[in-house]
Amino acid sequence: MMELKINRLTKQYKDKLAVDNVSLKLTPGIWGLLGANGAGKTTMMRMVAGILKPTSGGVFYDGLSIDDLGESYRDIFGYLPQTFGFYPEFTVKSYLEYMSALKGIGKKDASLTIERLLQMLALSDVKNKKIRRLSGGMQRRVGIAQALLNDPEILILDEPTSGLDPGERVRFRNILAEFAKERIVLISTHIVSDVENIATRNAVMKDGRIxxxxxxxxxxxxxxxxxxxxxxxESDLFKCERLVRIANIRSESGGRASLRYLAENPVLPGSAPETPRLEDLYLWLFPEDSGTEEVR
Structure with missing residues (x-):
């Protein structure tokens, strides 16, 4: 079984320890890397991708350092950064053809792969449009397509659903669930719903540490x-917000509100236990990033 081992990975900048002695062992399947913005997820992803050199520690694929593997590692690796660059005059298809050439994919194989990805990601109708004229969500889909061009054994996705609407998010999760069989997929996100139903394992990152x-x-x-x-x-909501960490508010009839909240004990009168979700753990660990959800 393939294995991607992150061993005591550290990245120190002059005034900040961005990644602090992180170790993880990734095996085939979907892994979620959860954390608030600024937690160090992107820095760690860039080191795993071989783009950024660590201050100490290393990344190993099947026991071999990715530095020693070099080109052979890049051949089996797919990466979608938070923002990906493209020349403004590229159409969707020409950009994917260009990226295929950079990845060393032959023209015939590239043509078949590009057509399959265009259909899979619902981009066929815009394949001849310039990328700069597409919506942010469609541009993100183009980025996802380029990450999948070489049918990678390891796929690293940094905030992949940023800019996608709810329907696109569901489609993308379904694609990933199918793709991840016998492959390692690592998804970095602060949107818990992106990984809650498809990730078999998760790591939570805060202040550069797991x-x-x-x-x-x-x-x-x-x-x-x-x-x-x-x-x-509803007139008591403000008082309740001072007493407990509220995860969800739903307005009911007659000036009442249903609260879902997090606490060690049932603080509010009439409280009943709820089945926990992964999102609850995230809100528990990142109270400053919670943003109470209100449903009308």
Whole structure:
């Protein structure tokens, strides 16, 4: 079984320790890398991609350093950065042809692969349009297509669904679930729903360190007995927000509101335990990044 090992990976800038002694062992399947913006996810991804040199530590594929593997590592690697560059005059198809040539894919194979990816990512109708004229969501889909061109064994995606609408997000998750069989896929995101239903394992990153890692079920279990629901008067919402960490507010009839909240004990009257989700763990670990959701 293939294995991507991140061993004591560290990146120190002059005034900041961006990645602090991170170790992970990735095996085939979808892995989620969760963390707030600024947690160090992108810096770590760039080192795994071989784009950024670590201050110390290393990345190993099947026991060999990716520095020693060099070109052979890039041949089996796909990467979608947070922002990808393209020449403004490129059409979708010409850009993918150009990227195929850079990746050393023969013209015949490239042509077949590009047509398949255009259909898979619903880009066939815009293949002759210039990328700069596409919406942000469509541009993101083009970026996803280029990451898949060489049918990589390892696929690294940094905030892949940024700019995608809900329907596109669902389509993309389905594509990834199918693609990940016998491949290693690592998705960096702060949008928990992107990985909650498709990732078999997750790592949570905060302040440059991995603070939790394991199967989705094991991480969710951490929140057992810490998720509650109750109903309160809407006039009491402000008081409730000062007492507990609210994950969700739903307006009910008669000036009432249903609250889903996180706490070690049932703080509010009438509270009943709720089944925890991965999103609850994220809000528990990143209270400053929670952004209470309100449903009307």
């Amino acid at each position: 603070i939790a890692a394991g199967s989705t079920d094991a991480l969710v279990d951490v929140m057992k007995g810490r998720v509650w629901r109750t109903e309160v008067s």
